[in-house]
Amino acid sequence: MALRSIAPLARTLFIFEAAARTGSFSAAAREFNVTQPSVSRNIAQLEAWMEVRLFLRTPACITLTPEGEEIYRVLRDSLERIDHTVGTVRRRAAKTxxxxxxxxxxxxxxxxxxxxxxxxxxxxxxxxxxxxxxxxxxxxxxxxxxxxxxxxxxxxxxxxxxxxxxxxxxxxxxxxxxxxxxxxxxxxxxxxxxxxxxxxxxxxxxxxxxxxxGDGGWVxxxxxxxxxxxxxxxxxxxxxxxxxxxxxxxxxxxxxxxxxxxxxxxxxxxxxxxxxxxxxxxxxxxxxxxxxxxxxxxxxxxxxxxxxxxxxx
Amino acid sequence: MALRSIAPLARTLFIFEAAARTGSFSAAAREFNVTQPSVSRNIAQLEAWMEVRLFLRTPACITLTPEGEEIYRVLRDSLERIDHTVGTVRRRAAKTxxxxxxxxxxxxxxxxxxxxxxxxxxxxxxxxxxxxxxxxxxxxxxxxxxxxxxxxxxxxxxxxxxxxxxxxxxxxxxxxxxxxxxxxxxxxxxxxxxxxxxxxxxxxxxxxxxxxxGDGGWVxxxxxxxxxxxxxxxxxxxxxxxxxxxxxxxxxxxxxxxxxxxxxxxxxxxxxxxxxxxxxxxxxxxxxxxxxxxxxxxxxxxxxxxxxxxxxx
DNA sequence: GCAGGGCCATACGCTCAGCGTATACCCCTC
DNA sequence: GAGGGGTATACGCTGAGCGTATGGCCCTGC
Known part of the structure; x- marks a missing residue:
């Protein structure tokens, strides 16, 4: 169980999913209200940890590597499920x-x-x-x-x-x-x-x-x-x-x-x-x-x- | 899409899963090499964000609320899938x-x-x-x-x-x-x-x-x-x-x-x-x-x- | 009953992880 | 050529998150 080893990079997984979805580090940055260099560093950190290149960078665009695609698919599905359940539980609780x-x-x-x-x-x-x-x-x-x-x-x-x-x-x-x-x-x-x-x-x-x-009242x-x-x-x-x-x-x-x-x-x-x-x-x-x-x-x-x-x- | 709103608490999701699995904040702390107060604060932060009580705390033990159970189930499955895919991609890459x-x-x-x-x-x-x-x-x-x-x-x-x-x-x-x-x-x-x-x-x-x-050699x-x-x-x-x-x-x-x-x-x-x-x-x-x-x-x-x-x- | 141990909650002080800013380089469009 | 957009990297700053200390509660053993 390597969960605790990737846990320090947990937030980076969210950022990676956004970059993969949007095809742009800048767009992902806007989504998280951070700047592009922050996203760039986060992705680089994830790649360093995995020792796998996840994006091919060209000055005009970024594209996922096959490995990046694989990671993106599981993240997209899993984070969506987490988000859905968390949202459902929150709304249900808010209803009471x-x-x-x-x-x-x-x-x-x-x-x-x-x-x-x-x-x-x-x-x-x-x-x-x-x-x-x-x-x-x-x-x-x-x-x-x-x-x-x-x-x-x-x-x-x-x-x-x-x-x-x-x-x-x-x-x-x-x-x-x-x-x-x-x-x-x-x-x-x-x-x-x-x-x-x-x-x-x-x-x-x-x-x-x-x-x-009289106006003085209370007299x-x-x-x-x-x-x-x-x-x-x-x-x-x-x-x-x-x-x-x-x-x-x-x-x-x-x-x-x-x-x-x-x-x-x-x-x-x-x-x-x-x-x-x-x-x-x-x-x-x-x-x-x-x-x-x-x-x-x-x-x-x-x-x-x-x-x-x-x-x- | 509320992904970016829970993202700051992404690492906390990992910690929550460990606490739920082990039934103990202290055990989760050991798993992440942090102290028990850190886990306590993380769980409290997650509960505050969700506005839902996820654990019932008694001095002898902690138990999941129904909402906590629901969150735990989706986290256990999703984090396991993420871990598996990440691990597979890493190992495959390491092989080259x-x-x-x-x-x-x-x-x-x-x-x-x-x-x-x-x-x-x-x-x-x-x-x-x-x-x-x-x-x-x-x-x-x-x-x-x-x-x-x-x-x-x-x-x-x-x-x-x-x-x-x-x-x-x-x-x-x-x-x-x-x-x-x-x-x-x-x-x-x-x-x-x-x-x-x-x-x-x-x-x-x-x-x-x-x-x-002679021993002096090189002469x-x-x-x-x-x-x-x-x-x-x-x-x-x-x-x-x-x-x-x-x-x-x-x-x-x-x-x-x-x-x-x-x-x-x-x-x-x-x-x-x-x-x-x-x-x-x-x-x-x-x-x-x-x-x-x-x-x-x-x-x-x-x-x-x-x-x-x-x-x- | 008391001592000791374990567990979670909370306050306080410290520090470094992660950020923004600035800059460099590349590409594209007009 | 000028302007705009994108990613990568260096530098300095700061507050989020940590550990330590402590309190309260429960359980066990003597």
Whole structure:
């Protein structure tokens, strides 16, 4: 078995096959993104090792010797077979790689704590998490599953309704025990805020009958005690740590509510009538396992919502 | 065609095959004369490139994954085919590589000036010259053809009688014209000597009826004018350059005599009764082209001897 | 239970194999 | 003759791949 003796020249075999196929050292060089002298040296090394001339060189062209022809034939066939099998195995493996596009808050609060259970349900699936902070735009084209708010008949996606968009104030149990409900004494509370969109939701929650007065906003009864964050995951983490009251999207916090890590901080809530859905872009071939994964996610969310007594309609 | 993408990992494919075959990174490392960490890194690189786990590692052993099995099967078959063909082509080519073991003086004086003619007669034969200085001992075992003095029925060799051992004083024509023949005035000459064996031959030539007087030797009529060399090729070269008279072995100088580069410096000569022969060791498979080469060499030598009027008996 | 040995994984530092650039030579086309 | 294309070879540079050292785990024997 002389395999280990030719192994140092293994890459040269690939280069030789390209030179034989193209009939040109320069063409082979371009194929491998190296220069012609590199190919020339590689071929010369192989010839020296074999002590056989494999190419006849003329200034106008190169031609294979009979020995070179023989080597080329076995290499062409063998490397093709290797390439095919390697490619097949890679593609098959890639097919069980599922790319998810979720908000980072949903991933950290809802999915990641459940990864072990997910892996038990789908042991052959590898997940790639494409986490989005801030606004959830249109998902990238190479994503298998995303959560987004879309119209139920959006023709771009396969759609699995996932959770209604319900927004409610939440805090930790300890914070609630210490400070009491939101409705009792607003001045005692710290509000954990993120951005202008959150402000609008806070407005509807805190003033069901009208808006805040003036452009300065956040004045009067709800003044002071506002902490501002740049990431919603951190907002929720701060709430769980007892820092204050955060706005909670049920689709994100359902698990935390079920576990008692978070509790409602007041009786109000906003139902936008919109639904968060799991979506798979139709522009990308639907991997066979995707529907099963979506069904699983939907079932877990349904259990969550039942557990925390949220009506789905 | 993804050949060029896996090409940087070509050597790793060999290493992977060895690890799969042996079931051990350490054994594969020993096979390639590298250390275990090197193999570990190579396999990890291949797995990273493929994004597929190929081995399951446990502290007690490694086992192939199904994907690893698939890759191993195609590699085992393909690398075996490559190895077989490469090995076959190499061995076939090696069979037309003829290794010659000649004295360096014979090679330089007799064969090398004839290499072009030889190559024309045997265009598919590559020669490897194993040149020997000093005493011609037993030829190495990997030699196809050697010149040696052997008994005609030596069972170790295939034997082609080549040339009788005839020793004569020779010099250049210019030297002869200037200094005259050896017999006329010995004091006028420079003797080009090599070693003790040459001394013995000089003794017989210069004193056909007896030896030199005393241990000091080289005294009296033949005193002075001795240049001593360490290589016989250089002795002959000095003679051709007109430096003096050298002892010439016909088997070596036949061509030079035929070309007139060297001439007899006197009438004497020594016929030992021994023959230089071309020999091929029976311990080595006789390549089909060897007899033809020996016949050719014998024919050329016969032409030489005829040309310089040396009787062969 | 402990010591020793074997195996794979990983970090760190070293070095030389292989590269690109430059050049020479040859051939072909216009 | 000028220009372009191809292969071969020399020279200098550098990072890929190596060995060494170490850690963690498992197994065996005392």
């Amino acid at each position: 790689r599922i790319t998810l596009s979720f908000s980072s808050s949903f991933a950290t609060q809802w999915l990641v704590p459940r990864l072990r259970v997910f892996k038990a349900a789908f042991p052959d699936v590898e997940l790639r998490l494409d986490l989005v902070q801030g606004m959830l735009g249109q998902p990238p084209s190479d994503v298998d599953i995303a959560t987004r708010v879309v119209e139920p008949d959006d023709p771009r996606y396969h759609i699995w309704p996932f959770a209604p968009e319900i927004i409610m104030p939440v805090c930790s149990p300890a914070y609630l025990a210490e400070r009491g409900p939101l409705d009792a004494d607003p001045q005692r509370h710290v509000f954990l805020n993120l951005n202008d969109e959150h402000k609008a939701h806070w407005n509807r929650l805190l003033n069901p009958c009208g808006g805040l007065e 009067g009864k709800w003044a002071g005690k506002w902490d501002v964050f740049s990431d919603y995951s951190v907002v929720l983490q701060a709430a769980q740590n007892g820092e204050g009251i955060a706005l909670g999207w049920v689709s994100v916090i359902s698990r935390a509510l079920g576990e008692g890590v978070l509790v409602r901080a007041g009786t109000g809530e906003i139902r936008t009538g919109r639904w968060h859905s799991l979506i798979a872009p139709k522009a990308r071939p639907l991997q066979p396992v995707v529907p099963a994964i979506c069904d699983w996610l939907v079932a877990v969310m349904r259990d969550d919502l039942a557990r925390i007594d949220v009506a789905l309609s | 590589r003829i290794t010659l073991s000649f004295s360096s003086s014979f090679a330089t004086q007799w064969l090398v000036p004839r290499l072009r003619v030889f190559k024309a007669a045997f265009p598919d034969v590559e020669l490897r010259l194993d040149l020997v200085q000093g005493m011609l001992g037993q030829p190495p075992s990997d030699v196809d053809i050697a010149t040696r003095v052997v008994e005609p029925d030596d069972p170790r060799y295939h034997i082609w009688p080549f040339a009788p051992e005839i020793i004569m004083p020779v010099c250049s024509p210019a030297y002869l014209a200037e200094r005259g023949p050896l017999d006329a005035d010995p004091q006028r000459h420079v003797f080009l000597n090599l070693n003790d064996e040459h001394k013995a031959h000089w003794n017989r030539l210069l004193n056909p009826c007896g030896g030199l007087e 009296g009529k033949w005193a002075g004018k001795w240049d001593v060399f360490s290589d016989y090729s250089v002795v002959l070269q000095a003679a051709q350059n007109g430096e003096g008279i050298a002892l010439g072995w016909v088997s070596v100088i036949s061509r030079a005599l035929g070309e007139g580069v060297l001439v007899r410096a006197g009438t004497g000569e020594i016929r030992t009764g021994r023959w230089h022969s071309l020999i091929a060791p029976k311990a080595r498979p006789l390549q089909p082209v060897v007899p033809a080469i020996c016949d050719w060499l014998v024919a050329v030598m016969r032409d030489d001897l005829a040309r310089i009027d040396v009787a062969l008996s």
